[in-house]
Amino acid sequence: xxxxxxxGEAAAKVGLSAHTLRWYEQEGLVEPVGRDGxxxxxxxxxxxxxxxLLTRLRTTGxxxxxxxxxxxxxxxxxxxxxxxxxxxxxxxARVLERIADxxxxxxAINVKIEIYRRMExxxx
Amino acid sequence: xxxxxxxGEAAAKVGLSAHTLRWYEQEGLVEPVGRDGxxxxxxxxxxxxxxxLLTRLRTTGxxxxxxxxxxxxxxxxxxxxxxxxxxxxxxxARVLERIADxxxxxxAINVKIEIYRRMExxxx
DNA sequence: TCTTGACTTCGAGCGCACTCGAAGGGGAAG
DNA sequence: CTTCCCCTTCGAGTGCGCTCGAAGTCAAGA
Numbered sequence: 001x002x003x004x005x006x007x008g009e010a011a012a013k014v015g016l017s018a019h020t021l022r023w024y025e026q027e028g029l030v031e032p033v034g035r036d037g038x039x040x041x042x043x044x045x046x047x048x049x050x051x052x053l054l055t056r057l058r059t060t061g062x063x064x065x066x067x068x069x070x071x072x073x074x075x076x077x078x079x080x081x082x083x084x085x086x087x088x089x090x091x092x093a094r095v096l097e098r099i100a101d102x103x104x105x106x107x108a109i110n111v112k113i114e115i116y117r118r119m120e121x122x123x124x
Numbered sequence: 125x126x127x128x129x130x131x132g133e134a135a136a137k138v139g140l141s142a143h144t145l146r147w148y149e150q151e152g153l154v155e156p157v158g159r160d161g162x163x164x165x166x167x168x169x170x171x172x173x174x175x176x177l178l179t180r181l182r183t184t185g186x187x188x189x190x191x192x193x194x195x196x197x198x199x200x201x202x203x204x205x206x207x208x209x210x211x212x213x214x215x216x217a218r219v220l221e222r223i224a225d226x227x228x229x230x231x232a233i234n235v236k237i238e239i240y241r242r243m244e245x246x247x248x
Numbered sequence: 249t250c251t252t253g254a255c256t257t258c259g260a261g262c263g264c265a266c267t268c269g270a271a272g273g274g275g276a277a278g
Numbered sequence: 279c280t281t282c283c284c285c286t287t288c289g290a291g292t293g294c295g296c297t298c299g300a301a302g303t304c305a306a307g308a
Contacts, residue, residue, distance in 0.1 A: 008254065018255090019297060027295095038304055040255055053236070056229045064295065078243065085240035092233055095226055102223050105180045109216055112177070116209035119202065132284065142285090143267060151265095162274055164285055188265065 004034065004042035014051040021051070028068050029054055031075065060095045128158065128166035138175045145175070152192050153178060155199065184219045 011018040021041075024030045030050060034042045043051075057067055070087055073080040135142040146165075148154045154174060158166045167175075181191055194211055197204040 006254075007256095017297075020295085022257090023296065038255080040304085053232070056232050058295095060226055060229045060233070078247070081240050081243045081247070085237055085244065088233055088237050088240070092230060092237070095230055095233075099223055099226050102184055102219055105184045106216060106219055108177070108180050109184070109212055109219075113209055113212050113216070116205050116212070119205045120209065123202070123205070130284075131286095141267075144265085146287090147266070162285080164274085182265095 004044045005048065007041045007043070010041075010043035010048055010051065013048060014055055016051070016055065024051075024054070027064060029064065029071050031071075057091070060091070061098060062091055066091075128160075128168045129172065131165045131167070134165075134167035134172055134175065137172060138179055140175070140179065148175075148178070151188060153188065153195050155195075181215070184215070185222060186215055190215075 005013065007018045007021050011021050014021075016024075021030075025032060025041075030047070033047050034044065036042050054067055057070070058064075062070075066087075070084065073084050073087070129137065131142045131145050135145050138145075140148075145154075149156060149165075154171070157171050158168065160166050178191055181194070182188075186194075190211075194208065197208050197211070
């Protein structure tokens with residue numbers, strides 16, 4: 001038994017399917033991960049950390065296309081750190097805007113709930 | 125010139141395409157809207173209000189399927205008001221959870237930005 | 249040794265929410 | 279009357295992000 005997790009174990013850990021993990025690799029979101037003697041993927045802790053970062057980017061609405069751009073920067077080495085930071089700061093701004101939009105739209109939904117509550121009251 | 129907006133005007137007003145407005149009608153998200161003598165759609169202010177509510181539900185992540193369920197309740201009349209309020213309250217809870225998730229994931233992104241900043245500093 | 253089950257690659261398929269294009273029909277301006 | 283533009287219906291196409299299935303390999307357990 002080599003060190004590291006199989007694709008199934010890594011998938012369970014990060015909350016994605018094994019199919020999706022292979023697809024992420026194929027799409028260039030993840031560097032080709034190490035293999036054991038039989039050609040099976042072995043996810044080390046660094047690989048898992050990277051996947052967890054990717055899932056955070058995904059759940060905050062980053063597209064696969066942008067995640068690929070980011071992965072390419074990371075592969076190109078330490079001289080792309082400034083660009084990576086900018087990419088994250090732009091993403092952060094988008095997420096903050098998204099949160100503000102959600103709050104704004106919730107206002108309208110709350111108004112609607114209040115209207116329904118009043119209608120229920122009058123029906124009695 | 126009849127009263128009301130054409131599909132193009134209504135689309136511009138609510139920020140959707142004319143194609144999408146027709147599609148919403150076809151999908152049962154909107155009651156068949158009134159027509160002028162030539163069979164063209166005429167959106168009255170109530171129709172536009174409904175579309176604006178729908179767009180708020182969409183931008184807060186409600187699926188077209190759930191919007192259709194809501195539209196069906198509204199069509200069934202005033203005795204569905206309680207159910208509509210419940211639907212909105214459940215949706216509101218999901219949106220609040222989504223906002224909380226976004227804040228949590230932003231934390232991780234902020235940590236990453238800080239790490240990059242330190243790396244940039246050390247490179248100088 | 250045999251079975252089981254997770255792994256491999258590859259390519260096709262799916263669900264969602266539009267998005268577009270074709271073909272034709274007014275109606276208002278010049 | 280012609281031009282123009284927006285309208286109509288219908289069905290097909292698109293982009294995204296997976297998701298699935300087929301066919302085959304391999305290693306560990308009974």
